[in-house]
Ligand code: AMP
């Protein structure tokens with residue numbers, strides 16, 4: 001059986017970033033830059049005042065109490081109408097362009113005004129309260145790299161550089177199929193022997209949270225042809241995702257259906273708990289994942305295998321969640337021969353993190369997933385005793 005690392009490596013080696021497209025800057029939040037941004041502008045474009053005050057020549061006011069004559073006013077948005085000469089000053093406002101000749105600003109709080117005469121109460125040095133042209137960005141600066149997720153600061157930077165549209169990677173479209181005769185669709189009262197289909201909705205939410213777009217293929221009964229038909233509907237998606245029907249149970253037809261559609265299976269079964277039966281293959285160049293049916297197994301295998309693949313396709317360079325080394329606050333046992341990914345609460349404590357199991361770790365126990373904000377990684381047949389160190393994947 002493969003280790004989690006081996007499986008992740010195999011999966012990532014078979015997926016590539018999707019092509020890029022142009023989107024309006026207003027729609028770019030959460031997308032990933034498809035090309036580097038090299039500035040064609042300097043920011044700020046010209047020297048300007050960082051205060052409301054008076055622009056002057058610093059050499060005229062090296063000592064306190066220099067007297068100057070105000071010959072000009074420059075408001076934000078206006079171009080200075082003339083230069084400043086010796087003994088002259090310009091009334092200026094925050095963000096207004098420095099008039100030629102002036103090399104410093106004295107804030108209005110430090111000035112006494114008498115008609116068109118001002119007295120600078122304190123000495124002035126060249127550059128005081130002036131934002132130099134290009135102090136933020138120079139022409140030719142490599143400002144943002146390809147693969148950078150676009151957040152609010154990136155949006156602000158792109159706007160200031162004049163980008164009304166931006167080239168980003170396409171968002172992966174992920175078709176999701178649930179399989180099982182026991183599944184009742186949302187909105188239908190489960191008949192005896194049935195349970196609600198929850199995986200479709202949890203997985204769609206995980207897909208969305210990853211920055212991809214889910215397509216719901218509904219529920220297929222445990223019949224190979226039905227699974228085949230519905231998986232076929234997902235052929236226009238970038239990724240196919242199914243849950244359940246991939247173990248060795250008599251009714252586990254997902255692998256068969258995939259094979260009949262022409263998919264190649266690359267791996268099946270990974271040494272982990274929860275999880276284990278996870279199938280990964282490709283169908284017409286598209287990645288296909290067969291996740292286990294138990295709700296927590298489906299979500300955890302999505303986290304470990306599908307999420308990094310979707311992030312790579314979306315153009316990200318950081319593919320995995322952050323992990324921290326934390327301290328166990330109560331025993332964290334992992335009996336059995338597979339590595340455990342155990343649901344824990346993560347709380348800040350003494351400059352680090354403390355973790356505690358959220359309850360029953362059964363792979364169908366969704367409540368302990370709801371309570372969890374991390375997955376503690378525990379070696380096979382090992383118990384982390386209170387105070388012991390444990391690596392934790394931060395989920396939230
Ligand atoms: P299987 O992999 O088909 O053996 O399913 C394993 C367990 O997961 C069974 O208890 C199923 O009832 C349950 N299960 C499978 N699919 C879903 C689903 N879509 N929603 C909730 N539970 C499911």
Ligand code: MG
Nearest residue numbers: 180244245293
């Ligand atoms: Mg089943």
